[in-house]
Amino acid sequence: MSLVDQLKDQMKEAMRAKEKVRLGTIRMALAAVKQIEVDTRETLTDDQAIAVLTKMVKQRRDSIAQYSAAGRDELAAIEAAEIQVIEHFLPKPLSEEEIVELVDASIVEMGASSMADMGKVMGALKPKVLGRADMAAIGAMIRAKLK
Structure with missing residues (x-):
């Protein structure tokens, strides 16, 4: 349904x-x-x-x-x-650990090494976390890992 x-x-x-x-x-x-x-x-x-x-x-x-x-x-x-x-109609939110795992996996998958690659990582993550996590928080996490 x-x-x-x-x-x-x-x-x-x-x-x-x-x-x-x-x-x-x-x-x-x-x-x-x-x-x-x-x-x-x-x-x-x-x-x-x-x-x-x-x-x-x-x-x-x-x-x-x-x-x-x-x-x-x-x-x-x-x-x-x-x-x-x-x-009630949104999917179950991701836990902090699941978000960290997804971010790390996407950084490795995209071969990201600098802030110039942040868009690629965000693009890969967005469909995976849609409605299940705050994209602003994920963006801050990616920014911290790519510095």
Whole structure:
């Protein structure tokens, strides 16, 4: 079952259970996926849908930081609840050890020896960690290893 189909099924369950936050969040996710499908005029693959959901989580984390800094904890709590719903549909996150192993393997595989090779390593890693790890943290890790 595709990720979009899972979202639709969970939306129906949220409607039946009258879970407003979960229902609203799933509808937002489906709307974001549909918007990209309309813009590109093609059906999204699961990997592309995961990228959309990952972007939504990142946006909400940024919002939480801004709301917390402004003392708007009630809005930060809403964003945190939305993150929990979205993360239910994302693959299991990689552990720190798994990320280190993947980074090391990609550096060796690409024959990277300097910062000029960072793009190659990031390009090789991105499909492997999509939706399962923060690319900014991985970029910092690669930068530290290639210095």
